[in-house]
Amino acid sequence: MSTAASLTAARKPAWTPWADPAARPYVRLQNIVKRYGAHAAIDELSLDIFQGEFFALLGPSGCGKSTLLRMLAGFTEPTSGRILLDGEDVAAVPPYRRPVNMMFQSYALFPHMTVEDNIAFGLKQDGVARAEIRARVDEVVQMVQLGPFVKRKPHQLSGGQCQRVALARSLVKRPKLLLLDEPLGALDKKLREQTQFELMDIRAKLGMTFVIVTHDQAEAMTMASRIAVMDHGRIVQVGTPAELYEYPETRYVAGFLGDVNLLEGRVVDNADGLVAVESPHGGRLAVRSHGEVLPGSQAWVAVRPEKLSLSTASPATDVANSVSGRVWDIGYLGNLSVYHVRLDSGQTLVSVQTNQTRLIERPIGWDDRVYLSWDPHAAVLLTH
Structure with missing residues (x-):
């Protein structure tokens, strides 16, 4: 069992259908290919999503995530492959x-319609009875807290209120699968963070399956039960937010999900559960072993900024991983300070420290000589 799987098994919540071999996926993509001429926007992609998940497709612009979402919606047909929804090929x-x-x-709200008419539009097109339309509209209006605004038109609403109208219109038809294409991109930071938790609450209340496309890793990690990290039409890694952050399998995933320090080197030993890496940026470094790694292999020691201890005093001689340099820059974020430390080798490492004292009492300043150290279990060894 891999380290990530062991961690999941040790702390596994009650609801993890993806870990059950007998569970049937609600959405199954099998060998999906989408070509535009010679370009493959989606390239032999397979993915399982389970009922009740809040699943995120995460990646940079042009990676294929929106194309994949449009294929799930039916707006784009795959060149080849199967899309199964609740066992049916759609x-x-x-x-x-x-x-x-x-x-x-x-x-995409209708500017000449009121909030309630925008929400009810799809139900009217489907020929739903007037009484049921009223009941359903009232239900979702209360759910998204739009009661005082139902008689307004879109131009009379804020961006956040328009976002809620669009969400209500999507929910009112009670779909089995709701697809969200970067729905929070137009909101300011505070409102976006608030809406993330509201979406999570709504999904939990309705028991629906949500699939969201985003390029914002913080957004995906906040809301999603699992994340698929995409690059050039392929899925690079799928896992829970904790698995992807703590145990990335590639430098691409490590760098895309949060900040990471990468120290390149060569494997010189692999014994007693630790891999020794000789690096020009920090001498001999120790990393917990995750499997077979051959001596002589090129490798990168990946360690997150918050896992680095920062001190002006030289660490004890028995500390496994220690490098030194000078503080090149400091970013003050209120609760945190971000230190950019330039090593003697020329590489810069980033360390994030909690501000437990006031700014004026901070003991480390620009150009100070400092030491960075970390536990072997806090780092991950990457070979590609």
């Missing part, structure tokens, strides 16, 4: 016949 089923709704980044 690859050739048109959007209006799928139990799926999509919330767009632009919100």
Whole structure:
């Protein structure tokens, strides 16, 4: 069992259907390919999503995540492969016949309609009875806290309120699968963070399956039960936020999910549960072993900024990992300070420290000679 799997087994919550071999995925993508001429926007991609998940597709612009979302919605057909929804192949089923709704980044509200008419539009198109429309609209209006605004039109609303109208319109038809295409991108930071938790609460209340596309790693890690990190039309790694952050499998994943320090070197030994790496940036470094790594292999020691201890005093001689340099820059974030330390080798490492004292009492300043150290279990060895 891998280290990440061991961690998950030790702290596994009650609801982890992806860890059950007998569980049937609610959404299954099998060998999906989408080509535009010679370019493969999606390249032999397979993925399982389980009922009730808040699943995130995370990656940079152009990685294929929005194309994948549009294929789930039915707006784009795959070149090849199968899309199974609750066991049914829907690859050739048109959007209006799928139990799926999509919330767009632009919100796409009708400017001449009131809030309640925008929300009710899809139900009216489906011929739902007037009394049921009223009941459903009232239900979602209360859920997204839009009661005082139902008679307003979109131009009379704030960005956050428009976002809630678009969400209510997506929820009112009670889809089995709700797709969200970067729905919070137009909101300011504080409102975006507030809305993230509201979306999580709504999903939990309704028991629906949400799939969100985002390039914001903090957003994905806050909301998602699992994340698929994408690059060039492929999935690089899938896991829970904790698994991806603590145990990335590649430098790409490590760098995309948060900040990371990478110290390049060569493996010189692998014994007693520790890998020894000789690095020009820090001498001999020790990392907990995650499996077979051959001596002589190129490797990178990855350690997160918050896992680095920072001190002006030289650490004890028995500390496994220690490097020194001078403070090049300091960023003050209120609760945290970010230190950029330039090593003697020329590489810069980043250390994040909690501000337990006031700014004027901070003992470490610019150009100070400092020592960075970390536990072997706090780092991850990456070979690609």
